[in-house]
Structure formats: C-alpha cells, structure tokens
Amino acid sequence: MSSDYYGTSAAYARKEAGYREKALKIYPWVCGRCSREFVYSNLRELTVHHVDHDHTNNPEDGSNWELLCLFCHDHEHEKYTEAENGQSSLIRAGEDDHQAATFNPFADLKAMMEKGKK
Numbered sequence: 001m002s003s004d005y006y007g008t009s010a011a012y013a014r015k016e017a018g019y020r021e022k023a024l025k026i027y028p029w030v031c032g033r034c035s036r037e038f039v040y041s042n043l044r045e046l047t048v049h050h051v052d053h054d055h056t057n058n059p060e061d062g063s064n065w066e067l068l069c070l071f072c073h074d075h076e077h078e079k080y081t082e083a084e085n086g087q088s089s090l091i092r093a094g095e096d097d098h099q100a101a102t103f104n105p106f107a108d109l110k111a112m113m114e115k116g117k118k
C-alpha cells in the first residue's frame, strides 16, 4: 500500500459524504470483513463499499452499503478486478466508490428526499 488511494481525493471526499454519513448512522463502526472496530479518531479508515459496485445505487435502508476498512475494501476491489480481467473493458476496479467523476451528492439526496415524501 503506497499513498492514500482512497482518502486524499477531494472529489472522492465530496462524493462520498452523502451516503457515508448515512451508512455510518445505520451500521455499527465495524469492518464487515475483518471485524476491526472503529472510533471517531480512526473513522476515516472505515470506508463505504457498494455491494453491487454501483455507486449510484444508494437505497435509504443501506442494503447496498457495506462498511469496510481500507485494507478489506482494497481487497474487495482486487477480487473484482481479477474476476473481470480480460472479460470486460467496461468494468474496472474503483468504479463504485473512488472514481473521479462529476457526481453531485445533492442531486441524489434531493431525489431521495422527494421519494420519501410520497
């Protein structure tokens, strides 16, 4: 593990903020793979993984979220990359949580809030 692959990108931090906060409210601060426990001081090492690798799929009940520590999250994406290797050029590692995309979390939030009103 070299530099901070997950944490330093401002775009990632902005994009992540919306669902990360919700996921941290729903789930205990424990890594879903290695059961490492987290507290406020090291919470930035706990990341939100999308179970179906689709970061636009953020159901309010958190069913597509999984809290993983940096190491387990990295591992999860490695597995995914290996499985897809040579089969698809469309799906690459990091497509769900950490791609540099122009994603607006507030647009998503607004849609979800409107959904909730009905």
Ligand SMILES: [Zn+2]
Binding pocket: 031, 032, 033, 034, 035, 036, 068, 069, 070, 071, 072, 073
């Ligand atoms: Zn872990």
Ligand SMILES: [Zn+2]
Binding pocket: 048, 049, 050, 073, 076, 077, 096, 097
């Ligand atoms: Zn992920």
